[in-house]
Amino acid sequence: MSSLQAQNTNDISFEGPDGKEMKLHKYFIVFLLSGDRRDQAADEVEKIQNAHILYLTSLWEQGIILLNGPFDDDGAMRGMSVYKVKSAEQAREYAENDPSVKAGRLKIEVHPWWSAPFTPQFEK
Numbered sequence: 001m002s003s004l005q006a007q008n009t010n011d012i013s014f015e016g017p018d019g020k021e022m023k024l025h026k027y028f029i030v031f032l033l034s035g036d037r038r039d040q041a042a043d044e045v046e047k048i049q050n051a052h053i054l055y056l057t058s059l060w061e062q063g064i065i066l067l068n069g070p071f072d073d074d075g076a077m078r079g080m081s082v083y084k085v086k087s088a089e090q091a092r093e094y095a096e097n098d099p100s101v102k103a104g105r106l107k108i109e110v111h112p113w114w115s116a117p118f119t120p121q122f123e124k
């Protein structure tokens with residue numbers, strides 16, 4: 001990447017290999033990992049999971065989360081979300097307010113990620 005020009009801390013532009021301007025935006029990926037408290041009773045797990053889904057859906061509806069979902073294996077990494085926020089601290093704050101994180105069923109890792117600006121389109 002040559003001739004990077006920062007537009008703000010989350011956006012950069014540069015000349016691509018074909019001479020055209022290319023843009024990148026910094027998003028934040030939050031990985032959801034198995035937490036230290038996974039011993040809740042089944043009815044409590046159901047309540048926590050329902051609240052978790054409602055919370056993430058609300059963030060998606062507000063445009064804070066662009067993409068999220070679980071992984072389809074039984075590993076320690078349970079899922080991920082792509083946040084469109086100004087900082088890792090802001091992504092962490094939203095993620096820490098997830099009911100599953102608050103209950104200790106999940107813990108988080110936050111990573112900055114540069115990508116072409118996008119808005120995924122999914123069937124409803």
